[in-house]
Amino acid sequence: MQKLDGRKTSAEIKDEIREEVNSLRSSGKRVPHLAAILVGEDGGSITYVNAKVKACDYVGFDSTLIKFNDEISEEELLSKVHELNEDPSIDGFIVQLPLPKHIDEKKVTLAINPSKDVDGFHPENIGRMSLGLPAFLPATPNGIMELLKRYQIDPEGKHCVIIGRSSIVGTPMSLLLSRNKKGANATVSLCHSRTKNLKEMCLQADILIAAIGKPYFLKADMVKEGAVVIDVGTSRLPDSSKKSGYKLAGDVAFDEVSEKCSFITPVPGGVGPMTIASLLQNTLLANKRSADNA
Amino acid sequence: MQKLDGRKTSAEIKDEIREEVNSLRSSGKRVPHLAAILVGEDGGSITYVNAKVKACDYVGFDSTLIKFNDEISEEELLSKVHELNEDPSIDGFIVQLPLPKHIDEKKVTLAINPSKDVDGFHPENIGRMSLGLPAFLPATPNGIMELLKRYQIDPEGKHCVIIGRSSIVGTPMSLLLSRNKKGANATVSLCHSRTKNLKEMCLQADILIAAIGKPYFLKADMVKEGAVVIDVGTSRLPDSSKKSGYKLAGDVAFDEVSEKCSFITPVPGGVGPMTIASLLQNTLLANKRSADNA
Numbered sequence: 001m002q003k004l005d006g007r008k009t010s011a012e013i014k015d016e017i018r019e020e021v022n023s024l025r026s027s028g029k030r031v032p033h034l035a036a037i038l039v040g041e042d043g044g045s046i047t048y049v050n051a052k053v054k055a056c057d058y059v060g061f062d063s064t065l066i067k068f069n070d071e072i073s074e075e076e077l078l079s080k081v082h083e084l085n086e087d088p089s090i091d092g093f094i095v096q097l098p099l100p101k102h103i104d105e106k107k108v109t110l111a112i113n114p115s116k117d118v119d120g121f122h123p124e125n126i127g128r129m130s131l132g133l134p135a136f137l138p139a140t141p142n143g144i145m146e147l148l149k150r151y152q153i154d155p156e157g158k159h160c161v162i163i164g165r166s167s168i169v170g171t172p173m174s175l176l177l178s179r180n181k182k183g184a185n186a187t188v189s190l191c192h193s194r195t196k197n198l199k200e201m202c203l204q205a206d207i208l209i210a211a212i213g214k215p216y217f218l219k220a221d222m223v224k225e226g227a228v229v230i231d232v233g234t235s236r237l238p239d240s241s242k243k244s245g246y247k248l249a250g251d252v253a254f255d256e257v258s259e260k261c262s263f264i265t266p267v268p269g270g271v272g273p274m275t276i277a278s279l280l281q282n283t284l285l286a287n288k289r290s291a292d293n294a
Numbered sequence: 295m296q297k298l299d300g301r302k303t304s305a306e307i308k309d310e311i312r313e314e315v316n317s318l319r320s321s322g323k324r325v326p327h328l329a330a331i332l333v334g335e336d337g338g339s340i341t342y343v344n345a346k347v348k349a350c351d352y353v354g355f356d357s358t359l360i361k362f363n364d365e366i367s368e369e370e371l372l373s374k375v376h377e378l379n380e381d382p383s384i385d386g387f388i389v390q391l392p393l394p395k396h397i398d399e400k401k402v403t404l405a406i407n408p409s410k411d412v413d414g415f416h417p418e419n420i421g422r423m424s425l426g427l428p429a430f431l432p433a434t435p436n437g438i439m440e441l442l443k444r445y446q447i448d449p450e451g452k453h454c455v456i457i458g459r460s461s462i463v464g465t466p467m468s469l470l471l472s473r474n475k476k477g478a479n480a481t482v483s484l485c486h487s488r489t490k491n492l493k494e495m496c497l498q499a500d501i502l503i504a505a506i507g508k509p510y511f512l513k514a515d516m517v518k519e520g521a522v523v524i525d526v527g528t529s530r531l532p533d534s535s536k537k538s539g540y541k542l543a544g545d546v547a548f549d550e551v552s553e554k555c556s557f558i559t560p561v562p563g564g565v566g567p568m569t570i571a572s573l574l575q576n577t578l579l580a581n582k583r584s585a586d587n588a
Contacts, residue, residue: 106427123421123429130420130469131461133400157490165472167425174468175424178459178484187495189483190472196451201481 001258002151004230004265006143009150010273014059017280021060024287032287033062034118034279035084035093039077039103040070044236045096052094055276061283064090070100077103078111085113092118092136092286094279097168115289118282121168130175136282141173143274144209144230145183146281153207153228153263155186161205163251164212165192169232173209198222210251220256229257229264232271295552296445298524298559300437303444304567308353311574315354318581326581327356328412328573329378329387333371333397334364337540338530339390346388349570355577358384364394371397372405379407386412386430386580388573391462409583412576415462424469430576435467437568438503438524439477440575447501447522447557449480455499457545458506459486463526467503492516504545514550523551523558526565 021031034056038049049065056063066080077095084093093116099105114124120138128135137145148155160177164170170190177186191201192212202208202222210218211232223229233251250267258264265271315325328350332343343359350357360374371389378387387410393399408418414432422429431439442449454471458464464484471480485495486506496502496516504512505526517523527545544561552558559565 106425109425110427123425123427124418125421126424127417127419127421130424130465131400131403131417133404133417135417157488159491159495165474171424171469171472174472174484175465178465178468178486180459180486185486185488187483187485187489187491188468189481190468191481192472192474192479194451194479195481197453197481201453 001261002263004147004151004228004263004270006147006265006270006273009147010143010277012150013146013277014055014280017059017284020284025060030089030287030290031060031062032091032283033064033089034283035064035066035090037066037068037077037080037084037093037095039068039072039096039099042098044234045098049096052276052279055280056283059280061280072100072103074103074107077108081108081111085111085116088290090116091290092116092283094119116286118279118286119168120172120282126167126172126175129172132179132181136285137176137278138168138172139278139282140169140232140271140275141176142281143276143278144173144232144271145176146278147230147265147271147274148207148228149183151263155184155207156182158186158206159189159204160186160207160209161189161191161201162209162211163191163198163202163218164210164232165190166211169211170209173211177207212251214251215249216251216253218252218257220253220260223257223260225260226262227260229261230271231265231267234267234272295555296557298441298445298522298557298564300441300559300564300567303441304437304571306444307440307571308349308574311353311578314578319354324383324581324584325354325356326385326577327358327383328577329358329360329384331360331362331371331374331378331387331389333362333366333390333393336392338528339392343390346570346573349574350577353574355574366394366397368397368401371402375402375405379405379410382584384410385584386410386577388413410580412573412580413462414466414576420461420466420469423466426473426475430579431470431572432462432466433572433576434463434526434565434569435470436575437570437572438467438526438565439470440572441524441559441565441568442501442522443477445557449478449501450476452480452500453483453498454480454501454503455483455485455495456503456505457485457492457496457512458504458526459484460505463505464503467505471501506545508545509543510545510547512546512551514547514554517551517554519554520556521554523555524565525559525561528561528566 120136178188209230231250231252239247414430472482503524525544525546530540533541
């Protein structure tokens with residue numbers, strides 16, 4: 001078994017981006033600028049957004065962090081989105097999810113200008129991806145594609161089984177893996193809460209992707225010998241031995257599954273860092289496409 | 295084995311639409327108006343477009359058929375698309391595919407105003423469908439969903455295997471079937487030319503959808519006893535016994551497969567008429583959504 005080291009791979013990608021940013025700067029061009037909107041005090045959201053800002057600093061992007069308390073109205077949030085849509089100094093921006101319950105996440109996602117949607121959540125980007133047109137690819141699924149590529153795991157002709165059909169991971173993952181494209185071309189099965197024969201489906205997988213948010217759900221008896229296992233789960237479980245008071249738990253029972261599979265992503269240090277690398281790649285792309293920097 | 299009679303089901307839907315159009319008319323509202331652009335002399339395209347116009351007549355829609363010879367430039371075609379986008383008397387329109395090789399089909403598809411894209415091919419509609427937002431659903435996949443519904447075949451929890459990943463049938467079909475929605479909720483496997491174990495995959499299918507355009511490709515030994523079989527193929531094979539000189543061939547070897555399955559769509563008379571019914575449903579929806587008719 002080999003660990004798919006998302007931290008190391010993400011660091012390599014960040015170094016590549018940093019070089020590109022240096023050459024942009026030395027040729028007198030504007031460097032990429034990412035803005036992030038954070039609403040409320042959700043612990044996970046704060047950690048993720050801080051990690052994104054830190055990554056921007058590392059690669060030499062400008063970044064702007066905009067914080068609101070969780071009493072902000074939907075209208076105020078949408079007004080900030082429109083402001084960022086119009087601001088020519090911002091190449092791309094994200095609204096960290098989840099949002100408080102009184103705000104309609106879909107409405108906010110739809111309000112983001114697709115050409116600044118570096119999370120790749122807007123329907124126009126999802127649709128363009130599905131048709132094989134240039135698009136901002138959703139950060140987590142694309143981070144997984146990149147991780148596979150850099151470990152020379154070619155999905156072509158392989159049976160990929162995805163557990164979970166969320167609109168930000170499972171469903172776009174199924175589209176990316178099944179596309180008629182080098183590095184994709186997989187046979188894809190999309191499973192979820194209504195799937196009746198989940199174990200049977202999982203046991204067929206050459207590449208198995210767990211994205212349901214249930215700690216340690218995927219056990220060794222659901223995994224074929226030699227499979228590649230990708231763990232997208234990041235649940236927080238109380239852990240008094242940690243300074244933070246919690247530990248991150250993946251969807252995979254790592255200890256038992258790792259004895260059976262060929263490759264596996266750890267949690268933390270697997271998919272998470274790749275998501276951030278992917279966000280930086282999208283922001284760099286947005287910058288290159290922007291009218292004033294072309 | 296029971297035949298899934300697309301002709302009969304489509305006729306029922308057309309009668310329902312006709313009633314709705316009558317009540318629109320009697321309440322003084324504008325009736326739906328579909329325009330179709332046909333380029334060149336492709337036999338299949340002419341047949342399909344004529345069938346669509348005839349269906350409009352039947353249900354009481356206005357229709358406009360715009361014909362160009364196959365020497366039309368991309369620019370001229372795009373200019374007609376823009377004109378229809380702006381024309382408030384047109385609720386929806388289609389550009390019949392395929393187009394001559396010198397015209398970029400994707401460019402034309404992208405030029406259509408998503409709110410008049412009653413074929414459901416525009417990335418914005420595909421993306422909205424994928425996110426479960428209101429959208430014009432692609433006509434063929436949605437016609438298949440409707441056929442299943444009217445025969446009370448509920449895909450929930452079933453394993454649906456789709457052969458073919460085209461952007462107008464296979465890929466959107468996988469999205470529609472796997473959605474978290476009543477009448478969907480299937481476990482979906484998307485297979486294609488790079489799939490290595492196609493027979494093994496097909497033999498697992500509770501619902502098997504063939505959409506590859508290879509006459510009689512799907513044989514009985516690829517079908518599980520009692521499966522539901524949907525045949526999207528419509529290849530034209532020379533046949534001197536027919537007045538037209540050809541016969542329509544599906545992707546399924548009907549005679550042998552029909553002995554094994556529970557339900558099957560014939561070709562012709564299965565999926566084809568449902569596609570037209572779906573197009574009419576989308577056009578009616580576009581009309582209801584239009585500003586002057588709400």
